[in-house]
Amino acid sequence: MNKTMNIEKMKIGEIAKEYPFALSFFESNKLDIEGHEEETFEEYLNGFSEEDIEEWAIDIEKIRMDFVEYISEMLEFLGLEKDDTVESLSILAGRNKSGEEEDFGSLTIRKSEIISIVGPTGSGKSRLLADIEWTANKDTPTGRTILINGELPDRKWRFSSSNKLVAQLSQNMNFVMDLTVREFIELHAESRMVENQELVVERIIEAANNLAGEKFSLDTPITSLSGGQSRALMIADTAILSTSPIVLIDEIENAGIDRKKALNLLVGEAKIVLMATHDPSLALMADKRIVIKNGGIHKVMETDDKEKEMLSELEKIDRIVNRLRADLRAGKSMENTINIINKLK
Numbered sequence: 405m406n407k408t409m410n411i412e413k414m415k416i417g418e419i420a421k422e423y424p425f426a427l428s429f430f431e432s433n434k435l436d437i438e439g440h441e442e443e444t445f446e447e448y449l450n451g452f453s454e455e456d457i458e459e460w461a462i463d464i465e466k467i468r469m470d471f472v473e474y475i476s477e478m479l480e481f482l483g484l485e486k487d488d489t490v491e492s493l494s495i496l497a498g499r500n501k502s503g504e505e506e507d508f509g510s511l512t513i514r515k516s517e518i519i520s521i522v523g524p525t526g527s528g529k530s531r532l533l534a535d536i537e538w539t540a541n542k543d544t545p546t547g548r549t550i551l552i553n554g555e556l557p558d559r560k561w562r563f564s565s566s567n568k569l570v571a572q573l574s575q576n577m578n579f580v581m582d583l584t585v586r587e588f589i590e591l592h593a594e595s596r597m598v599e600n601q602e603l604v605v606e607r608i609i610e611a612a613n614n615l616a617g618e619k620f621s622l623d624t625p626i627t628s629l630s631g632g633q634s635r636a637l638m639i640a641d642t643a644i645l646s647t648s649p650i651v652l653i654d655e656i657e658n659a660g661i662d663r664k665k666a667l668n669l670l671v672g673e674a675k676i677v678l679m680a681t682h683d684p685s686l687a688l689m690a691d692k693r694i695v696i697k698n699g700g701i702h703k704v705m706e707t708d709d710k711e712k713e714m715l716s717e718l719e720k721i722d723r724i725v726n727r728l729r730a731d732l733r734a735g736k737s738m739e740n741t742i743n744i745i746n747k748l749k
């Protein structure tokens with residue numbers, strides 16, 4: 405459906421919120437909309453007196469038509485007229501580091517699928533994530549192409565900041581801004597135009613503290629968060645605030661947070677999730693894994709039933725290692741945990 409059809413029936417305040425670029429139309433036409441937020445654009449135009457119209461040589465009918473056309477052109481330019489749902493993401497083969505063609509042809513990942521990316525250090529896992537983030541079109545070192553819903557993606561995904569295709573969680577999380585945790589979350593919530601900000605802030609801090617070992621508060625300056633805490637904050641923030649249909653995760657393992665909880669939080673909704681990992685349990689939580697070798701996609705493997713069965717065993721081992729880590733961090737002897745392990749044998 406054409407979204408501009410009802411624009412004249414929308415209140416000016418709503419227009420400004422939904423189509424921020426409309427403000428530059430009002431400005432360039434010297435239309436002062438302040439205080440008229442509750443009126444529709446039609447009512448606003450009808451509100452001009454005969455004297456105003458004469459004095460300012462306002463052509464009401466022309467402004468009305470120009471406005472509808474402007475909004476419609478902007479929406480088309482930004483690609484917002486189309487349906488936004490991302491059903492699938494496809495990777496079309498490029499070349500490995502030696503310049504040889506990748507031979508997997510193409511790989512299509514559908515909504516709600518989790519894909520892990522594995523391979524030796526330096527093999528090109530982050531490069532693949534970067535290709536997806538940039539929606540590569542043979543314009544990255546790998547020569548790969550990324551399709552969304554089977555087509556070359558729209559321009560809007562590269563340019564829009566509030567409507568991003570991809571939410572990226574990377575290894576390095578260096579905050580330089582002088583903000584408290586609360587201010588940081590509020591800033592994000594504002595830019596995403598969420599309603600009920602206070603509730604969202606509370607949910608994010610709660611989820612973040614649920615992932616991080618050492619708790620932090622809303623008044624903590626973000627620059628004094630530890631690596632694990634800032635990672636936990638970013639994960640909770642992305643999971644709860646981000647509307648991006650694709651989530652890319654570069655190594656959650658070394659962050660000192662509960663990785664499995666983090667993954668569950670991120671995967672909660674119908675999203676496409678790709679994560680680079682060296683961790684067997686995380687890799688087994690994925691439906692498929694992409695094996696990278698020498699910069700190229702070497703093969704794509706399904707997680708088979710035998711491996712899935714192993715997952716619960718692996719989780720037991722992880723729990724023991726986590727316990728030992730907690731002992732270690734708290735300055736306790738690890739003997740107690742070791743005794744428990746021995747009893748389980």
Ligand SMILES: Nc1ncnc2c1ncn2[C@@H]1O[C@H](COP(=O)(O)OP(=O)(O)OP(=O)(O)O)[C@@H](O)[C@H]1O
Nearest residue numbers: 499500501524525526527528529530531545546699
């Ligand atoms: N197909 C390719 N063609 C050319 N350069 C590539 C290709 N794939 C990866 N590279 C380059 O190789 C380098 C290492 O890749 P990358 O950082 O993606 O490795 P990684 O697997 O993520 O490593 P780590 O496990 O250490 O994080 C990067 O500079 C990347 O741009």
